[in-house]
Structure formats: C-alpha cells, structure tokens
Amino acid sequence: MFEVTVAPAQGMRDAEPAREPGAYAALVREIGEDGAGEVRAVFWSETSARLQLFRTLSLAQQSAKISREAHSLKSAAATFGYVRLAGLALRLENTAETLHDAEFRDLLDRMDAAYAAARAQEPQA
Numbered sequence: 660m661f662e663v664t665v666a667p668a669q670g671m672r673d674a675e676p677a678r679e680p681g682a683y684a685a686l687v688r689e690i691g692e693d694g695a696g697e698v699r700a701v702f703w704s705e706t707s708a709r710l711q712l713f714r715t716l717s718l719a720q721q722s723a724k725i726s727r728e729a730h731s732l733k734s735a736a737a738t739f740g741y742v743r744l745a746g747l748a749l750r751l752e753n754t755a756e757t758l759h760d761a762e763f764r765d766l767l768d769r770m771d772a773a774y775a776a777a778r779a780q781e782p783q784a
Contacts, residue, residue: 733745744770
C-alpha cells in the first residue's frame with residue numbers, strides 16, 4: 660500500500676501542501692478506482708465526525724481518547740496523502756497529555772483548516 664512519511668508538526672508550516680498529489684493514484688493502483696473512491700468517501704465522513712468529536716472532548720479528562728482518535732486520523736490521512744492533516748494529527752497524538760487548552764484549541768483550528776484545504780485540493784471531492 661502507499662506509504663507517506665509523516666514528520667512531527669513542530670517545524671511544520673501551514674503553507675505545506677495539503678496533500679501529496681500522487682497518493683490517490685497509488686491507492687487506485689492498489690485497490691482499483693471503485694474501492695479507492697469508496698474508501699475515500701468513508702475517510703471524508705469519518706474525518707469530519709472525528710474533527711467534531713475532538714471539540715466535545717475534555718483535554719484534561721480524555722487525553723488518552725484524544726490521542727487514540729488522533730492516531731487513527733493520522734493513519735487515515737497519511738493513506739490518502741493528506742500530509743498537513745496527518746502531521747497535525749501526529750502532533751496531537753504525541754502531545755495530548757501535555758497540551759494546554761489554548762494550544763489544543765489552536766491545534767484543532769489548524770486541523771480544521773488542513774481538512775478544508777485537503778478537500779479544496781481534491782479534484783473529485
């Protein structure tokens with residue numbers, strides 16, 4: 660399957676491309692156009708729900724759940740080559756237990772923006 664290396668978001672800039680252009684084509688080669696389209700549709704739906712879920716969770720009380728959800732988001736985003744979103748999810752996964760509320764909210768805002776940028780760059784979204 661297609662693999663994307665996700666670097667920690669410490670030095671990541673929001674100007675980084677929202678997606679790796681060849682990622683979807685690689686997935687199509689692996690599982691076919693129909694399968695890739697179906698999986699991508701599920702990704703969009705689940706990612707939207709996951710981003711909304713983050714906003715309802717308490718960082719102080721549910722950091723382990725936030726970290727697990729961020730891990731799942733990171734993996735799914737990397738599969739489709741959404742490198743900015745995957746990098747931000749990796750940062751959340753690695754720092755959920757040490758973030759302050761303001762940092763958490765800022766990171767969620769950046770993740771929402773990365774998701775929107777990925778959708779906007781998607782030719783068949």
